[in-house]
Amino acid sequence: MLLTRSLFDECPAPYAAPEPIAPGAALLRGFALDQAEALLQAARQVIAAAPLRHLKTPGGRVMSVGMSNCGALGWVSDSTGYRYSSTDPLSGQPWPSMPACFAELAMQAAAEAGYEGFAPDACLINRYEPGARLSLHQDRDESDLGAPIVSVSLGLPAVFLFGGLQRSDRPARWRLAHADVAVWGGVSRLAFHGVAPLADGEHPRLGRQRINLTFRRAG
Numbered sequence: 001m002l003l004t005r006s007l008f009d010e011c012p013a014p015y016a017a018p019e020p021i022a023p024g025a026a027l028l029r030g031f032a033l034d035q036a037e038a039l040l041q042a043a044r045q046v047i048a049a050a051p052l053r054h055l056k057t058p059g060g061r062v063m064s065v066g067m068s069n070c071g072a073l074g075w076v077s078d079s080t081g082y083r084y085s086s087t088d089p090l091s092g093q094p095w096p097s098m099p100a101c102f103a104e105l106a107m108q109a110a111a112e113a114g115y116e117g118f119a120p121d122a123c124l125i126n127r128y129e130p131g132a133r134l135s136l137h138q139d140r141d142e143s144d145l146g147a148p149i150v151s152v153s154l155g156l157p158a159v160f161l162f163g164g165l166q167r168s169d170r171p172a173r174w175r176l177a178h179a180d181v182a183v184w185g186g187v188s189r190l191a192f193h194g195v196a197p198l199a200d201g202e203h204p205r206l207g208r209q210r211i212n213l214t215f216r217r218a219g
């Protein structure tokens with residue numbers, strides 16, 4: 001079983017079609033496979049300029065996920081709240097610009113899920129090590145809630161929790177593997193979602209980590 005699973009992860013199936021997970025929300029399994037290597041190289045360059053960091057929540061907790069950003073705007077959190085900022089608080093400099101391969105993939109994935117013309121101006125890079133998690137939340141700090149969210153998974157598989165518009169709605173659990181893309185918008189744009197604690201493992205390309213790229217139209 002273990003052997004089957006690790007071989008399976010090394011040879012993901014090619015992309016076939018969107019898999020609906022809720023009204024306005026879909027999984028595109030394997031959609032980023034051809035671009036995965038380019039995305040990872042570009043992510044490495046972004047992280048070299050704007051290092052991953054563990055942000056503090058307004059409540060004072062340190063987030064288990066390491067984060068950075070690229071694009072005109074970047075998502076940040078500190079004791080004063082959550083917001084988008086045009087500069088990296090660590091350096092005071094603008095965030096690295098969004099690599100062309102990032103914006104292109106995000107636009108193509110959005111179109112494939114039925115959202116033509118998506119032009120992200122923010123990409124949050126999330127790095128999960130074993131045990132890291134993201135509790136249920138809504139992406140609601142963007143000024144344009146008409147645009148969808150496009151979320152690309154790379155590396156170790158994760159369990160994505162996707163619920164409803166109320167925090168109390170019981171979330172469904174979806175496995176997100178290397179090169180899978182989730183897109184949600186429309187009536188699901190403010191759906192509560194999160195990521196269960198990352199199970200330990202060894203990804204052939206990324207080792208013991210998962211990288212997630214979340215594209216938004218924030219400004």
Ligand SMILES: O=C(O)CCC(=O)C(=O)O
Nearest residue numbers: 124126139151195212214
């Ligand atoms: O890592 C993921 O799959 C989800 C990330 C997310 O929800 C976020 O960055 O707001």
Ligand SMILES: [Mn+2]
Nearest residue numbers: 137138139193
């Ligand atoms: Mn989110």
